[in-house]
Amino acid sequence: MSFTLTRQCRPSVFRFHALRAFHSTPKASRLGLPARNASSSNFVKVAAATSLGVGLSFTTKPTIYCDGEALPKSQVYLPDLPPPPASSLSLYELGFGTVAGLCAGVFVKKGAKALAVVLGGVFVLLQYMASTSVVRIDWGRVSSRFGEMFYRRDGTGTKKPPTVSSIWNTLIDFLTADFQPRASFIVGFALGIRVG
Known part of the structure; x- marks a missing residue:
């Protein structure tokens, strides 16, 4: 510079x-x-x-203290306790009620699907015919007829729409009327709805 x-x-x-x-x-x-x-x-x-x-x-490394050696797996469980109880439901020994419930559950589920397909198809067909002015549908009257068929009156006299639990109870009461193995039938029916 x-x-x-x-x-x-x-x-x-x-x-x-x-x-x-x-x-x-x-x-x-x-x-x-x-x-x-x-x-x-x-x-x-x-x-x-x-x-x-x-x-x-x-x-400043911390000191680590060990409590002792780990026990082998065979000593983890206490030997003086009784073994766990065996399951009361044996998949190889199904009773008549369970088999009947299983078949009824599969039938109800498949039938409900088929009924839903048929009723849905009828509704779509009616809507199409109503849009092309082939037929005229009074949906208010259809709704009142549905209410008369499926609504129930409670103790006060008011109409209540059906619920899932009321439909389930009505279906089980219908299927197990005068049927002795009711408990095993309900188990088989629930399994049939799950499987079907």
């Missing part, structure tokens, strides 16, 4: 510009050393801080 002094400059202005130029240059170039990159000095600082942190973490 070279400085030239012109005759028009005063010495105080020259000193100001020279000091400003001196302080704006890196320290390494003022001393004649090769200039270092700022990112490499940051890397050295980060590496030093990381090394210090890791070194301190080894000096």
Whole structure:
């Protein structure tokens, strides 16, 4: 870096510009050393801080105490307890009620699907015919007929729509009327609805 002094400059202005130029240059170039990159000095600082942190973490390592050796699997269960009870439902020994319930459950589920397909098809066909003005359908009257058939009156005399539990109870009462193995039939029926 070279400085030239012109005759028009005063010495105080020259000193100001020279000091400003001196302080704006890196320290390494003022001393004649090769200039270092700022990112490499940051890397050295980060590496030093990381090394210090890791070194301190080894000096403050917690002590781990073991309670004892683990027991083998054979000693985990207490030998003086009785074995767990066997299941009362044997899949290989199905009674008549369970088999009848299983078959009835499959039949009801398949029949309900077929009935839903038929009733849905009839509804779509009627809607199509009504949209093309072939027939005229009074849906209010159809709804009142549905209410007369399926709604039940409670103790106060108000009509209540059917619920899932009321339909289930009516169906079970119908299927198990005068049928002795009622409990095994209900189990088989629920299994048949699940399987079917």
